[in-house]
Amino acid sequence: MTDIEEKLRERARQLLESEEVTEVIAWGAGRFVNQTTPLFISEPAQADEIVFNDYCINILAKYAFTEQGAGRVAVAVRGCEARGINRMLADNQIKREQLFLLGIPCGGMKERLSGETLDRCKSCTHPNPVVYDEMLGEEPEGAFETIVASQTARFAEVEAVEAMRREQRREHFDEAFSRCIRCYACREVCPVCTCRECFVDQQRAGWQGKQNNLNENRFYNLTRVFHIADRCVECGECARACPMELPLMEVNRKMIKDLNTLFAAGEEGLTSELDNALGRYDTGDVEEFM
Ligand code: SF4
Ligand code: SF4
Known part of the structure; x- marks a missing residue:
C-alpha cells in the first residue's frame, strides 16, 4: 500500500x-x-x-x-x-x-x-x-x-500539425472526425462542459444533426472546442475517455496556443477567479475584420 x-x-x-x-x-x-x-x-x-x-x-x-x-x-x-x-x-x-x-x-x-x-x-x-x-x-x-x-x-503536437500543408491538415482532421461515433464521452467527463442542456441534445432543426457523418462530426467537435476554448484546463480527460482515440488535445491546445498568442490568456483553472480571455473587452481591442 x-x-x-x-x-x-x-x-x-x-x-x-x-x-x-x-x-x-x-x-x-x-x-x-x-x-x-x-x-x-x-x-x-x-x-x-x-x-x-x-x-x-x-x-x-x-x-x-x-x-x-x-x-x-x-x-x-x-x-x-x-x-x-x-x-x-x-x-x-x-x-x-x-x-x-x-x-x-x-x-x-x-x-x-x-x-x-x-x-x-x-x-x-x-x-x-x-x-x-x-x-x-x-x-x-x-x-x-x-x-x-x-x-x-505541451504544444509539440500542435506544432507538428501547424507544420503540415493545408491539405494534409484537412486530411488529418477529416480522418480523425470521420472516426467519431458521437458517444459524447468527451463531453460527459469534461469539467468545463457543464451546460444543463447541450446543443447536441436539441431536437429542433437547425442545431446538431443526428446523422453520423463527417460533416456532423466535424460540426460537433469544432463547436465543442470553440465552446470550451478559453476555459479548457488541459486535463486531457476528453482524449482519455474517447473510445475512438481522436486526437482531441491537438484541437484543444491549438485554441489555447492561439489564445496565448492573441490575448496572453495563460493557463486556466489556476484560481477560481473568473477571467475569460474571450470574455474580456477593451476599447483598444484590434478589430481588423470590421
Ligand atoms: S468521445 Fe470521441 S467518439 Fe465520442 S463523441 Fe467525443 S470525440 Fe466522438
Ligand atoms: S482537456 Fe479541456 S476539453 Fe478535455 S476534458 Fe479537460 S478541460 Fe475538458
Whole structure:
C-alpha cells in the first residue's frame, strides 16, 4: 500500500465517521492490477476500498459537479482535478463550501495499452493541486524538472500539425472526425462542459444533426472546442475517455496556443477567479475584420 493510499483511506474513514462529509470520491481497484476506477463511498467501512497507485488515470473533477446536492462531498484532487474544480467554481457551477478537497501531490500516471506502458502526464504543468483543504503528502522529488519538461512538450503536437500543408491538415482532421461515433464521452467527463442542456441534445432543426457523418462530426467537435476554448484546463480527460482515440488535445491546445498568442490568456483553472480571455473587452481591442 502506498503512503498516499493509506492517508486517503484514513482521512476518508474519519470524514465519513464524523459526518463532515456524506460521500468521498477517490479511486478503487479495477479489473487488473494496472487499472483503477472512480470510487464513490458513503460508509466509513468502505474506506479500505480506496486505492492510489500509478494507474489512477481517471480524472475525478467532473464528479464534484455531478455528485453535488447530497451534502458536502470529499474529493481526492491532484493538479488536474484541482484546476477543473477551480474552473467550475469560476463558472459558478459548484459551491466551494460543499466540497472538502483532499490534496495529493502527483508524480504522473501511467497507462498500459497494447502491452506498452505509456506516460499519461508528460505535458502536465501542474502535478500538485492548486486548491485543497488538506494536503496528504509532500511534493515528489524531481517535480520541478517534470514541469519544465512539460512546458516544452505541451504544444509539440500542435506544432507538428501547424507544420503540415493545408491539405494534409484537412486530411488529418477529416480522418480523425470521420472516426467519431458521437458517444459524447468527451463531453460527459469534461469539467468545463457543464451546460444543463447541450446543443447536441436539441431536437429542433437547425442545431446538431443526428446523422453520423463527417460533416456532423466535424460540426460537433469544432463547436465543442470553440465552446470550451478559453476555459479548457488541459486535463486531457476528453482524449482519455474517447473510445475512438481522436486526437482531441491537438484541437484543444491549438485554441489555447492561439489564445496565448492573441490575448496572453495563460493557463486556466489556476484560481477560481473568473477571467475569460474571450470574455474580456477593451476599447483598444484590434478589430481588423470590421
Ligand atoms: S468521445 Fe470521441 S467518439 Fe465520442 S463523441 Fe467525443 S470525440 Fe466522438
Ligand atoms: S476539453 Fe478535455 S482537456 Fe479541456 S478541460 Fe475538458 S476534458 Fe479537460
